[in-house]
Amino acid sequence: MAVPSPQGGTATGPGVQRPEGHVLNPNDLPFLGAGLGYRSPIHDQITAHVDDLDWLELFTDQFLPLTGERRERLGRLSAGWRCVPHGLELSVGGDAREDDGYLDQVAKVVAALDAPWFSDHLCFSDAGGVRLGHFAPLPWTREAALRVAERARRAQDHVGRPLLLENITYEFSLGGDLTEAQFIETVVDNAGCGLLLDVTNVHTNAVNHGFDAVAFLDAIPLERVVQLHVAGGRRVDGRLLDSHDSPVPEEVWELVDHVTARAPVRGILVERDDLFPADFGELLGEVGRARSALAGAGGVTAGRDRR
């Protein structure tokens, strides 16, 4: 689908009227249902359960550069499921020069999958010649939000499909003249992109930094939420770690229900990166729980978009 482009570029955010004409509407995107993150250690289990998974999310960077061999792998996966690429290295808030070569490669993956959207993280991950290897928080300032929005919009235009930005967990904050929710709103409004809401990240930050997760959810632009991530972490020294290595906790599912009742979510994705359960049924159960959350939001699972 065509990506709406901004008209005028007026800054939005708290107290500022949004510009007309470049608001991504999740309802224009296909409904994917409940899916699972594709990870090579569980490749065999995934391929043995084609009918139990509505869609898959792949790490974009594991397929770069898109060689013939990797294109074949993408082809095999996308023959069975709708697949969406999820990036780790866009560093949309970073200071490095925008890398058109990287975006060209991402665009090839998106095109090979005919993905309805692609996603990455609202953060910076490289600066000053240093690649952190993980996501670092940005200052919650209007200035930063507008700069990130411009880079996100250009990335979206370059790739030619809707971009979703994901909220991250953080161990520290750089502060700013906006709240985190206002920062997110200002970025997605001005970029004309969508939001990949990681509900576990909201829960993790709420526990670690002592705020109310529901109040946070009610403050972000839920109408821009296209996709959800859910995962389970570990508690170490009283803090939650976003480790993606345990079952999704009930508190997160309650937040999911809160969001799906209010947002036009097109897909929920269960993430498990490590300590995979011996019984794959455990992960399928979580995918089923996600499907129920979507169904409970108004029977929207009907007519899921499958290959």
Add this chain to the structure above:
Amino acid sequence: MTPPYAGPAETPGLQAALARLLTDEELLERFAGGDTEEIRRRFGLSGAEHGSLTAVSSGGLRRYAHSLRIRRLRLLEALLPVTTSVVTAHRGAERTASEFCAAYPRRVADEGEDFRERNAAWFTEYVLSIDDDRLPAWFGDIARYEAIRARLACGRAAHEAVGADEGDTVSPGDGQLLEASPRVPANVELAEFGHDVLTLLPVVADAPEGEYPPQRTWVLVRRLREWRIDGYRLGASAYRILTWCTGAATAASIADRRADETGGPPEQARRDVLTVIRAAHRQGFLTLGPVPA
């Protein structure tokens, strides 16, 4: 939790300073200990930027920096499983991650470079530099063998070479072959070890505390597909001949070189070279440069 806003906090200098703090443990400790002027000078921070940075929780910075070091080690566990397992068992994960990240600061990869490959190469350099009598005698060989496998798994050149020549069952005649320039492609590497790494790798993965006798071994390692890396045992002569197959010399000149080295009859050297090259080509271990019609 959220520090008071101290002014514009959105400059390349601030991000660069933060990135350096998060990846330089000693600098972070000096900063957290109160020496914040060093970072201000090094990155030319304004008063407002400096204020923003000093308002950040040092506990949060330390936790995040620690998670970065451990993540980097985890990345290596997938590529160099036995190497990381043995080193962290002897020295501890925290110490290993800390020493490695201090010695090899992470940086943005060069054009065309795969960071995983670079990271694995750095880690191998680091572990081979460790002077620790408690490490088993076979450890250096296994570390070098896993490094080759990692390079072939991640390296772009190896990736692109796969399938370029999957072997050829139709072999040229002796005359044609002697004029061709054989080359070991980028998805194949040759190496010599003091231990039998092909036998040892699966063994020490389960029993890393064991001691195993040395055994000189010549190995060819080939990447067939993503995550499909195979090792093959070679004889000393075949290994020697294949190391000369760089694409720069014809098989005939390789045969001359072999005859000079062994001091044996030139006919014997030529037969040996043609046998090795023909077999390697059939199995896809060699590409043949221009073969005359």
